[in-house]
Amino acid sequence: MIFSRTFIFSIIPCIVGVFGVGFQPNYANAGNCNYSQQKPDSVDIIITKYIDAIGGKEKLEAIHTIYVEGSALVRGQKIFIKTWTINKKASRTESTINGFTNWSITRTDSAWTFNPRRGQKFPEPSPADRVKIAQPALDLEGSLVDYKKKGYLVEYKGIDQIEGSDVYKIEVKLNDAITKTYYIDLDSYLIIRVRSRLTTSKVEYSNTDYSNYQKNADGYIFPMQLGSVKYSLIKVNPEIDNTLFIPKP
Numbered sequence: 001m002i003f004s005r006t007f008i009f010s011i012i013p014c015i016v017g018v019f020g021v022g023f024q025p026n027y028a029n030a031g032n033c034n035y036s037q038q039k040p041d042s043v044d045i046i047i048t049k050y051i052d053a054i055g056g057k058e059k060l061e062a063i064h065t066i067y068v069e070g071s072a073l074v075r076g077q078k079i080f081i082k083t084w085t086i087n088k089k090a091s092r093t094e095s096t097i098n099g100f101t102n103w104s105i106t107r108t109d110s111a112w113t114f115n116p117r118r119g120q121k122f123p124e125p126s127p128a129d130r131v132k133i134a135q136p137a138l139d140l141e142g143s144l145v146d147y148k149k150k151g152y153l154v155e156y157k158g159i160d161q162i163e164g165s166d167v168y169k170i171e172v173k174l175n176d177a178i179t180k181t182y183y184i185d186l187d188s189y190l191i192i193r194v195r196s197r198l199t200t201s202k203v204e205y206s207n208t209d210y211s212n213y214q215k216n217a218d219g220y221i222f223p224m225q226l227g228s229v230k231y232s233l234i235k236v237n238p239e240i241d242n243t244l245f246i247p248k249p
């Protein structure tokens with residue numbers, strides 16, 4: 001059993017662009033106020049408050065590399081996950097189960113996968129549509145930061161509810177293949193869910209819930225759980241060996 005390519009391509013950007021410094025979220029009263037009766041903030045105000053809540057634009061721009069470790073329990077089997085990312089250049093995700101390590105590599109010009117558990121002997125290049133889908137994962141600032149400069153189309157979709165809590169709903173169209181909907185808590189201005197719509201030869205949807213925000217050893221606050229994936233280590237700006245991004249068995 002392995003994660004799908006869609007999962008591998010979507011997991012990388014989930015942990016980046018969602019941190020804060022010295023900020024502890026509190027969801028206790030998130031659903032107590034009748035926000036639907038209040039005048040909603042404009043989309044740019046919401047995004048600005050989100051960026052401030054996760055530490056500010058300057059702090060985001062200071063991230064050049066990220067390394068993470070985590071695990072997920074899928075159908076009773078534990079999968080160990082590692083990801084290395086160099087901002088706007090390359091990323092590698094490894095998933096290990098029962099002694100087999102599968103990996104995917106994303107670069108600005110290509111993407112590759114390797115799955116020895118299925119008997120694969122050599123890495124396989126990903127088709128062009130999958131390369132396109134994977135590109136936003138290389139942006140460690142996240143899609144909402146400087147979205148206008150990046151050419152993304154952003155639309156405010158009103159106030160929704162996630163498990164009884166009121167949330168702002170913001171839709172971001174990154175390109176013809178990718179649309180992401182961000183659900184941002186009205187109290188903390190932190191993301192609590194992202195819904196992705198991927199359009200290639202077919203349309204695929206996925207939801208990722210963000211929870212368990214914690215401060216790591218580098219002083220950043222990250223959501224330490226994304227859906228079924230629980231992270232045990234997140235390092236900001238470590239040295240990363242470029243040979244990790246060479247597709248070889």
